[in-house]
Amino acid sequence: MKINFKSVGSLIFILLFLTTALFPQEKSAIKVGSKKFTENVLLGEIITQLITSQDQKVEYIKELGGTRILWNALLNEEIDIYPDYTGTIIKEILVNKNANKDNLKNKLAELNIGIIGPLGFNNTYAIGMKQGLAEKLAIEKISDLKNHPSLALGFTNEFMDRADGWPGLQRKYQLPQTNVTGLDHDLAYKGLASGSIDAIDLYSTDAEIEYYNLKVLKDDLHYFPDYKAVILYRKELEKTYPGIIKKLQILGNSIPEETMIKMNSEVKINKKPESLVASNFLNRKFSIESSYQPSKFLSRLWHNTKQHLFLVLISLTAAILFSIPLGIIAFKNKKIGGLILGVTGIIQTIPSLALLVFMIPLLGIGSYPAISALFLYSLLPIVRNTHSGLCEIPNSIRESAIVLGLSPSLILKKIELPLASRSILAGIKTSAVINVGTATLGALIGAGGYGQPILTGIRLDDIALILEGAIPAALLALLVQWIFDLSEKLIIPKGL
Amino acid sequence: MSISFQNVTKSFNDTTALKNFSFEFKKGQTSVLIGSSGCGKSTLLRLVVGLIKHDSGTILIDNRAPVKSNLSFLRKKIGYVIQEGGLFPHLTTKENVSLMAGYTGWDETKINKRISELISLTKFPKDLLDRYPSELSGGQKQRVSLMRALMLDPEFLLLDEPLGSLDPLIRYDLQEDLKDIFERLRKTVILVTHDLHEAVFFADEIILMKEGSIVQKGNINEFLKSPSDPFVTKFINAQRSEINFNNEN
Numbered sequence: 001m002k003i004n005f006k007s008v009g010s011l012i013f014i015l016l017f018l019t020t021a022l023f024p025q026e027k028s029a030i031k032v033g034s035k036k037f038t039e040n041v042l043l044g045e046i047i048t049q050l051i052t053s054q055d056q057k058v059e060y061i062k063e064l065g066g067t068r069i070l071w072n073a074l075l076n077e078e079i080d081i082y083p084d085y086t087g088t089i090i091k092e093i094l095v096n097k098n099a100n101k102d103n104l105k106n107k108l109a110e111l112n113i114g115i116i117g118p119l120g121f122n123n124t125y126a127i128g129m130k131q132g133l134a135e136k137l138a139i140e141k142i143s144d145l146k147n148h149p150s151l152a153l154g155f156t157n158e159f160m161d162r163a164d165g166w167p168g169l170q171r172k173y174q175l176p177q178t179n180v181t182g183l184d185h186d187l188a189y190k191g192l193a194s195g196s197i198d199a200i201d202l203y204s205t206d207a208e209i210e211y212y213n214l215k216v217l218k219d220d221l222h223y224f225p226d227y228k229a230v231i232l233y234r235k236e237l238e239k240t241y242p243g244i245i246k247k248l249q250i251l252g253n254s255i256p257e258e259t260m261i262k263m264n265s266e267v268k269i270n271k272k273p274e275s276l277v278a279s280n281f282l283n284r285k286f287s288i289e290s291s292y293q294p295s296k297f298l299s300r301l302w303h304n305t306k307q308h309l310f311l312v313l314i315s316l317t318a319a320i321l322f323s324i325p326l327g328i329i330a331f332k333n334k335k336i337g338g339l340i341l342g343v344t345g346i347i348q349t350i351p352s353l354a355l356l357v358f359m360i361p362l363l364g365i366g367s368y369p370a371i372s373a374l375f376l377y378s379l380l381p382i383v384r385n386t387h388s389g390l391c392e393i394p395n396s397i398r399e400s401a402i403v404l405g406l407s408p409s410l411i412l413k414k415i416e417l418p419l420a421s422r423s424i425l426a427g428i429k430t431s432a433v434i435n436v437g438t439a440t441l442g443a444l445i446g447a448g449g450y451g452q453p454i455l456t457g458i459r460l461d462d463i464a465l466i467l468e469g470a471i472p473a474a475l476l477a478l479l480v481q482w483i484f485d486l487s488e489k490l491i492i493p494k495g496l
Numbered sequence: 497m498s499i500s501f502q503n504v505t506k507s508f509n510d511t512t513a514l515k516n517f518s519f520e521f522k523k524g525q526t527s528v529l530i531g532s533s534g535c536g537k538s539t540l541l542r543l544v545v546g547l548i549k550h551d552s553g554t555i556l557i558d559n560r561a562p563v564k565s566n567l568s569f570l571r572k573k574i575g576y577v578i579q580e581g582g583l584f585p586h587l588t589t590k591e592n593v594s595l596m597a598g599y600t601g602w603d604e605t606k607i608n609k610r611i612s613e614l615i616s617l618t619k620f621p622k623d624l625l626d627r628y629p630s631e632l633s634g635g636q637k638q639r640v641s642l643m644r645a646l647m648l649d650p651e652f653l654l655l656d657e658p659l660g661s662l663d664p665l666i667r668y669d670l671q672e673d674l675k676d677i678f679e680r681l682r683k684t685v686i687l688v689t690h691d692l693h694e695a696v697f698f699a700d701e702i703i704l705m706k707e708g709s710i711v712q713k714g715n716i717n718e719f720l721k722s723p724s725d726p727f728v729t730k731f732i733n734a735q736r737s738e739i740n741f742n743n744e745n
Contacts, residue, residue, distance in 0.1 A: 397583075495587065
């Protein structure tokens with residue numbers, strides 16, 4: 001029995017050791033972020049490689065999320081640089097500050113944000129539909145949509161909510177459509193191709209416009225502003241990394257619209273990695289030999305595994321350390337117990353995606369909000385199993401211990417916890433398996449892990465890439481299960 | 497060195513388990529509480545060991561009223577054996593028996609010496625000391641439970657239906673051995689049973705209980721000759737065939 005508690009202790013120690021050994025904290029790296037769509041990822045890649053060429057350490061957190069997440073991450077100093085678009089900044093980010101294209105630089109400077117660019121192309125929003133359908137319904141411009149109220153529209157989730165998105169568009173053009181769905185931009189093209197959606201929002205530099213031979217409807221009432229690509233950065237970098245900011249200026253007016261569409265097409269249609277396309281661009285345009293090396297499968301896998309384990313190990317260890325005492329308190333005190341079980345139960349009912357997003361305003365982006373969400377998610381199974389494991393101990397055994405004269409703390413340590421160990425361990429196992437699966441969602445808020453290739457795979461419509469995240473995640477869940485099955489033999493007392 | 501009850505009342509919700517109960521369990525004597533289920537006999541033992549609290553009256557153990565501050569001290573003077581044994585399933589026989597001694601500061605030599613004494617006293621096979629309760633028979637489990645109760649050499653031994661769940665042959669063997677142990681140790685013993693044969697076999701004094709009160713106390717001959725209440729005769733007649741061996745030849 002003495003061995004059992006030592007082995008629990010050493011298990012936790014090993015978990016903590018692995019965590020710190022595997023994941024040394026990186027410091028003094030410039031952090032570049034990007035939004036979730038290919039063009040922005042490409043621009044982020046170009047920025048990253050340009051900085052790397054200056055022998056400066058850089059960390060690229062790609063596909064971090066939508067505009068709000070990136071902007072807040074920049075303000076909160078969680079990232080230093082990311083690419084955005086003038087229209088988005090004016091209409092969405094600075095909408096309450098009377099910003100326009102002339103005073104944009106000053107308005108941003110008030111927030112300690114610097115701007116580089118425009119980079120040369122205008123990627124405005126547009127509404128597109130299949131050529132055939134447009135001809136059949138005689139739709140040339142957005143105004144023409146008014147005559148076809150039954151058309152099914154599919155817009156990106158961001159477009160659905162943005163000040164310069166669907167609500168404004170609908171008002172401006174008095175559009176009658178009610179069948180409007182929010183969905184992922186890359187899936188929208190597929191929906192359009194399959195005919196389940198009639199019109200979608202486009203980025204005018206999307207490679208798919210040509211590929212799917214789409215009709216871009218004329219913005220006849222000039223609703224959409226210019227969306228000229230720019231680079232936003234924290235102004236502090238002008239002091240800390242003046243050379244880097246100066247170097248990034250060369251990107252100004254360096255990417256014409258055709259070039260951007262071509263690069264988008266290289267990635268989306270020809271399936272080339274963004275890093276390669278970015279590297280070719282820098283090489284061609286500025287003769288900069290960038291550090292691009294095709295990432296090898298194994299090194300990607302190892303990188304993702306490290307990040308995934310980091311999320312799982314820390315959140316699970318913390319959950320174990322926290323939940324077992326909570327389960328004990330719940331067992332000892334019925335009133336508090338009801339509260340504890342109730343609260344942890346309610347947390348469990350929050351959809352995991354929502355819980356992750358709730359964490360962003362509190363903890364920003366990256367691993368820590370993901371770890372916190374995973375931690376909260378892991379509580380219930382352990383708390384509940386600790387509580388029920390203790391409740392199931394026969395009264396005769398507990399009373400025998402009392403009458404022998406053992407103190408309550410000795411009874412807990414020597415009798416109750418060992419007897420409840422099977423149930424507690426089963427709870428930890430459940431938590432661990434759920435945790436491994438849920439951690440794939442961490443990529444949505446910049447935590448990386450096996451969710452990253454899944455996310456990129458969905459964006460690039462690349463099944464192999466999706467499997468690169470999904471299969472290891474499933475294998476890790478099985479491995480975790482196996483490790484716990486094995487540790488049952490060590491931890492659970494023999495006589496049980 | 498006695499346990500005394502003075503006007504003790506204990507109720508559970510609407511049921512009265514003990515009603516103004518007064519009795520003194522005398523030193524060195526084996527008292528057997530007998531009665532039908534629910535007559536309050538187990539409640540009495542649970543009051544002595546402090547698992548439950550009485551509503552009114554006085555309980556004195558060794559002239560001390562059990563209160564929170566002296567409960568653990570008093571419990572070390574009491575050995576308690578229950579029907580299901582109450583053994584800790586994750587501990588071996590030896591660990592079950594020596595658990596409390598270890599926390600009382602006994603060293604390994606003292607513990608081993610005491611265990612040797614106890615296995616010869618209870619006739620427990622020495623080579624089974626490393627077995628877990630699940631690997632023992634019912635009779636062996638009760639012998640372990642008895643060893644555990646006797647480990648610290650308590651002054652009082654309380655047994656709540658200790659033979660209740662054993663089959664007849666094993667029960668017979670253990671009965672013989674228990675009686676022998678009681679006689680050798682001369683501890684103050686309170687044994688609870690519903691079996692009249694067992695009561696007669698062990699008791700220096702039998703206490704027949706009904707609905708939380710004593711109906712009659714004394715030895716079996718007094719019960720037979722001058723029953724204090726029709727219930728006494730009825731209770732005896734219900735189990736009569738079993739006591740013919742002892743009293744009618």
